[in-house]
Structure formats: structure tokens, C-alpha cells
Amino acid sequence: MIIGKGLKNSALMVLTAMVGFGVVGCGTASQPASTASNGAAASNAMVPKAEQPVASTTAKPAEVKEEKKLSGKLVVYSAGPKELAESIQKGYEAKTGVKIEMFQGTTGKVLSRMEAEKANPAVDVVILASLPATQGLKKSGLTMEYKDAKNADKLIAEWSDKEGHFFGYSASALGIGYNTKLVPTPPKEWSDLTKEEWKDKVNIPDPALSGSALDFVTGYLSTKGDSGWELLEQYKKNGVAMAGANQEALDPVITGAKSIVVAGVDYLTYQAKAKGEPIDMIYPASGTVISPRPASIIKTTKNPDAAKAYIDYLLSDEAQIMIADTFLLPGRKDIPAKNRPGVDQIPQMKIDWAWMDANGDASTKKFTQIFK
Structure with missing residues (x-):
């Protein structure tokens, strides 16, 4: 990243x-009580049976591992x-x-x-x-x-x-957040936002600032390959604006300056909705990224x-x-x-985390070139 x-x-x-710094760690382990030595066992063996010590039948209390005081x-x-x-x-x-x-x-x-x-x-x-x-x-x-x-x-x-x-x-899951006063019928798919009716009405968070937005971009690309860039290029042509991190991208939708935020984190939308703001969220049926x-x-x-x-x-x-x-x-x-909605209620893309990790830098650079 x-x-x-x-x-x-x-x-x-x-x-x-930083890689040269040493690993700092600590841990404790309880040590078992030591057993009798071989010499002591041999000594007992030479004592007449009647005179050998009787083993105690009283069980010793279990050893308790004390937590470290922080x-x-x-x-x-x-x-x-x-x-x-x-x-x-x-x-x-x-x-x-x-x-x-x-x-x-x-x-x-x-x-x-x-x-x-x-x-x-x-x-x-x-x-x-x-x-x-x-x-x-x-x-x-x-x-x-x-x-x-x-x-x-x-x-x-x-x-x-x-x-x-x-x-x-x-x-958090990424979805399409929309102003309920301005959008009575919300879009159903990511590709819907390339239509003329949404021209200049949509924000998208900057993946260089938002880790979750970058997860959406790389997650989408990991499923679509290079053809995934076509959607993002169409977004730009339709006036989708890159608008800072998640909160900065969402706020204009809450106030009505924009109608929709695409690839925004859902929990911020639900928080605003709980406070009475005219905002709600949908997850495209084709899947999203958690x-x-x-x-x-x-x-x-x-x-x-x-x-x-x-x-x-x-x-x-x-x-x-x-x-x-x-x-x-x-x-x-x-x-x-x-x-x-819980995890089981959110349709998910079949994303490749390893690909996303390896291609985050290049994806962010290209995204920025498209939306600058």
C-alpha cells in the first residue's frame, strides 16, 4: 500500500x-514440579518393605498460573x-x-x-x-x-x-450510499452510475486516503482484471468526483450537494441514518467487498x-x-x-486478497491518474 x-x-x-530492530516479545510458562532423583529412588529400594515411607494420599493443589500485572x-x-x-x-x-x-x-x-x-x-x-x-x-x-x-x-x-x-x-462493507430525498429510486448496480441520470451527482472516496476505498478498487479489479478499469473510466466521464476520505465523500450526500457516494463505507451511512439524516445504503446484487x-x-x-x-x-x-x-x-x-445487515446478508465478490495486496500501489496510481 x-x-x-x-x-x-x-x-x-x-x-x-525498521526491519533491523529486534523482536520484542515475552511470555511465561509454568514449570512442572521436579521429580525425585534416580539416587533417591535407589535408596528407597534398599529399605525393607515394611519400613519404606508411605506415599501421601493427599493431592497437591493444582498449580495456578498467575496473570502478569500490567x-x-x-x-x-x-x-x-x-x-x-x-x-x-x-x-x-x-x-x-x-x-x-x-x-x-x-x-x-x-x-x-x-x-x-x-x-x-x-x-x-x-x-x-x-x-x-x-x-x-x-x-x-x-x-x-x-x-x-x-x-x-x-x-x-x-x-x-x-x-x-x-x-x-x-x-465494514462498501456500498452505494444515497440521499433518500434526492433519490427515491436508488441504483441497483455499480454500472448504473455510468448513466446520464447520475451525471455530476456522485462522489467516490480517494483510495490513497481511505484503506477501505482501496479495498473496493483492488477487490473489484481482482475479479474483473484489466476490464475492471472500464467502469472507473466511465465513472470519470460521467462526472464522478474523487472527494477525500470516506467522511468527506459522504458529507455532501447528507447535505444534498451530491446525490450518491459510491464505494463508501456502510457504517458511516448507518450512523448518519440513525441520527435522522436522509441517507441510506444498498449493496449491488453482483457483490461488494467487505x-x-x-x-x-x-x-x-x-x-x-x-x-x-x-x-x-x-x-x-x-x-x-x-x-x-x-x-x-x-x-x-x-x-x-x-x-x-450482517455478513450473511451482504452479497460479496469473490476477491483475491493476495492480488489486492500485490497490486495496491499500481492500482492507486492509475486511479489517481484517471480522477485527477
Whole structure:
């Protein structure tokens, strides 16, 4: 991914300066009680049977592994949403006593900050709004493995790393958001927005700023190949405007300056709808992209125990319910979505995450050339 002109390149740039840093990790293991030595056993064997000591029938209490007491601070960089990040921060601090230093921004801004700090990394945990961008961090050797995360077995497997380098704790789907006052009959397919009736009425988020928008572009291209560019080129000819990150692309639709946002994240639309705004969302029957929001521990972390506890908290019942309340899709299979369609109700494209990761930089560059 690249920053500004594409999210992937920045993740690779971060590697160049940071890959030399050592892996920070820690763990404990309970040691079994030592057994009697061979010498002691031989000594007992020489004692007459009647005089040999009688083994105790009283069972020893089971050995209990004590949890480590957490301390210090934790630095978290999060690609929003702001209210959710703050709620999770408060819950985690109350539970652990560890204070969080939080930076919030788009996926592009988070990666940009990591690049700026590459000589002296400060972040412990990173949350991005793009699975391929997080895959790029892992490939660059920046993430730390955490295999024993609590409730990880309940996550939707496709959203997380099987080796424990990142965890898809939530997700959003990309769709067509529309102003219900201006659009009584919404379009049904992505291609509908190339028609004359929608000329100059549509926004699209900038994939150089929005990780989820880039997931849509690369996901669509991974299913269509080079022919997928025809749709985006037709969008441009029909006056579709590239309009910043997701919120910037959505706001003009809420106010009525535009009628539609295409490839916008759904949870922002549902949040606005819940507040009484004239906005709603459809998912084309041909399918869309569900964009996981993975969390990963950066291996230069100065507080690995607190970082692991943060991942555990993200996957807890408490945090997953917070996620549902924010209109995002929970990462756990056993926590239902709230007041919005769930994963099984959203038609999905058969996308290729590996292709998306490998082609994010080139796709962003070409997209920007088309829409500049």
C-alpha cells in the first residue's frame, strides 16, 4: 500500500528503516514440579518393605498460573471510528490500569505517521481499515506474532492471520450510499452510475486516503482484471468526483450537494441514518467487498504484555458489543450485527486478497491518474 499516492509503498518504506530492530516479545510458562532423583529412588529400594515411607494420599493443589500485572502506557494508532476508539480506550484502561496514548486518522495517515517515526518507532498497536495494508506490514516484518489471543478462535477466519500477526476485530462493507430525498429510486448496480441520470451527482472516496476505498478498487479489479478499469473510466466521464476520505465523500450526500457516494463505507451511512439524516445504503446484487479492520502488535513495542492485553480486549464480549453498537460488523462470528445487515446478508465478490495486496500501489496510481 502507499501513503498519499497509495498505501502499500509506505508500509514497505517503514520496513527499510525498521526491519533491523529486534523482536520484542515475552511470555511465561509454568514449570512442572521436579521429580525425585534416580539416587533417591535407589535408596528407597534398599529399605525393607515394611519400613519404606508411605506415599501421601493427599493431592497437591493444582498449580495456578498467575496473570502478569500490567503497567506503563500503550501507544495505539487507530483508523477510527473516533467514538469507538475512545470507548475501547476507556474500557481497556478501566480493566487494566494501563493508560493509552491514542492517535486517530485514516489508514493513509496512520501509515504516514509510522513512516515519519521510522527512526524511533513509538507505536505499540496499529489498527488499519484495510486488510491488504496490514498484510503489507506483516510482509515488511513489522508485526509481532501473538498466537494465544483470547477469543481468536471465534473470529471470522478470513479476516485474520493464521499465524497471529493481525486480527480482524471488525469490518465494514462498501456500498452505494444515497440521499433518500434526492433519490427515491436508488441504483441497483455499480454500472448504473455510468448513466446520464447520475451525471455530476456522485462522489467516490480517494483510495490513497481511505484503506477501505482501496479495498473496493483492488477487490473489484481482482475479479474483473484489466476490464475492471472500464467502469472507473466511465465513472470519470460521467462526472464522478474523487472527494477525500470516506467522511468527506459522504458529507455532501447528507447535505444534498451530491446525490450518491459510491464505494463508501456502510457504517458511516448507518450512523448518519440513525441520527435522522436522509441517507441510506444498498449493496449491488453482483457483490461488494467487505473490508476487515485488522489490529496488529508492532514488534518494536516497548510494552508487549499490555499490547497483548489490548488485542484480548478488542476480541472480548464487551468490546465486540461496542463495535456492533457503532454499526460496524463485529469480527466474532458469535456476536450479531446491530440495526444493519450482517455478513450473511451482504452479497460479496469473490476477491483475491493476495492480488489486492500485490497490486495496491499500481492500482492507486492509475486511479489517481484517471480522477485527477
